[in-house]
Amino acid sequence: MTEVKQDLGSVLSSGDKSYVNISAQCHDHVMYLAEAPANKFYTDLNYNFELGGLVGKYYELDSSAGGHDAYNIEVEALGGKLIYGENSMPTIDFRQPLIKSYEDLEKLKNKKIDFQNAGRFPMILNSSGSMVGGNCIFCSPFSLAVGLMGFPKLIRAMKKDPKLYDGVMSFVVDDVLAPWIRIQNEKMGNLLGIGADAWASVPNLSPKEMMDWIVPYNQRLEKKCKEFGVVTMNVTGDYCEERLDKFDEKILHDSFDVEVASVGGNLALFLAMGRWHEYPLEAVRNYTEKYRKEGKSVSITAGINARLLRDGPVEKIVDNVKRFIDAFGRDHDLSIFLANVPADTPSEHIHAAVAAAHTYGKFPIADNLDDVELNIPTKKSFQEWRIENESIVKAKIKKEAEEERCGLAGLLWQQLGSINKNEKFKEEYADAKMSFLYNLTDQRYSALITIENGTLDIKHIENDKDDIKNIEVDGSIACTASLFFDFTGGKISKAAMLIKMLTGKLKVKGAKKMQELAKIMAL
């Protein structure tokens, strides 16, 4: 069966697969561009999502451009003080950390956390899954511990009081994050969990420190969440060295090891906040070489440096996108990521990056990108564009939200939806009519895939509804989410799979037809 991708690149980019996708982490920019009041933007996810969708369409990004302050949600819900600026993202008041001592930790451990109502938990839970990209969003263990103690005190505990450090990290994983992710999964059906972990990066910590002191807790969280069917990935280990003269390939490779270990062992590299327009990209290729030789696909989410994007010039931004595509576009699963877009970034800089990604990134990637002509379209200002397009785009976003696919259906749609633009698929399956059911038995939703008249559609079905038992399909699989991800991700042997089938833990019907589906997925 074709792998259901669980890497960050796939999660962040869900657009047209005929070119390298480009996405953006740009909530501050959205707020600034749309002149939205910060206190509404960061407390009303519907409003945030609507503006993010609007700005995403304006720039023709391959995903929405919204987002919230993912580092603050859990701390605030635990009682931490946040500063709400008039024009800025909320920020934790590090002057008043929740944990200063063992006593504070004990107090927090004894506090009953109301995961339904505390802080802005309801804002997340009452949103539709699509507002958070169909993912359970959380602050990763280490960054959350920083939010609770402050970086200096947490580091002091790590180095001089490991018992306190372990106490805080264990509390964060066992008592806060695992139950919080579980509630998100139960309420929205989301199957992937994405953890933000900017504090855990080079040069804040050495790769060894991250591997010894952070990765074990990421993996503990991963194991706990897997029990209820959610795959968690932590964006830990980003290489952000500021001084080019300190660039070190060995440290980079070690930080990649941390990244891979923090995303369930998937070969998914995230080049986010560093000076990637100046670092040698060959160093990344050197790391991925052994995997490529083994025929393994390596996903790279390549970040355009935030300050380059803001300061420009356009030519340098375009060159950087082109450079990424030239280095990774042909033999890696590449997506471009505009990392933490500064609030006042000129729009023409973003338009140029998008045009470059969609032009140079057109598959198959040209042998010589210098032969590819790039035309950067002159666009209206956002304000002018908004007057003309807001009502149409909002209606479209609303329709998309109404057609939201929850749980596995959403995940599959992100990866398969664009097949409807594939001419080969349309031609080969013009007269086909078939349907498949992926029944995730321990989840709220299952996924129904239909192919009819050259069009593929995926819908979610609630598992507790009676009609799921009566659905007639050509092929089906029934198992827990955890088992599903294990065998689609190739993490379970054929023999083990057979045992699961014999013991009834994995039920497959219409195996031949299922092979047909695998063929379609591979197109």
Place this chain on the structure above:
Amino acid sequence: MNQNEILMELKKAVLEGDDDIAQELAKKALEQGIKPINIINVGIIPGIQEAGELWKKNEYFHTDIILCAEAFRLAMEVIEPKLEAGDRGSSGKVIIGTVAGDMHNLGKIMVNATLRGGGFEVIDLGEDVSQDTFIEKIKEFNPDILGLGCYMTTTMLEMREIIKRLEKEGLRSKLKVMIGGVPCTQEFAEEINADVWGKDAFDAVEKAKMILGVQ
């Protein structure tokens, strides 16, 4: 331990971020009658300077520097009150603070230590500092440098407003402005009429000396 051994141990404690030991050794050095300025120049500052060298060689990371800065702070806490007036801040006077709406202080903690290690007198206004507070304190202390820190791309825009306010109040020409923090660049510094951008804590002290012409 003789006096020399105490100073060497103090340097080691600062370098290795052993804050309690550094503070104890600073007290011991005073008890042994070592001149406060010598304790700083031989026992404390070399510790943080060597940390800077290890940072440049990728042997130290922020985890090490932050502990080193704390050991430095605690040792200085013991020694500074005993300094003679002429021994303080020979490189210049700096007011630093994180701008309004921003609570991040990691970079500032490290810059505070490296600047003091570089011979600057540092007045730290803390985090989430309003324009009014910056102006009031500048008028009160007449610093040579104003250091502004931020971590977010929205709060970095506040730096521009502070500099405009300095101009309006007639204070801009009387001091240098240095900015720092994750979203900043030298281009941004120039754009908002700041004098210089410090890319990290050790770069900040070099730049501070450069703009004041201190050797």
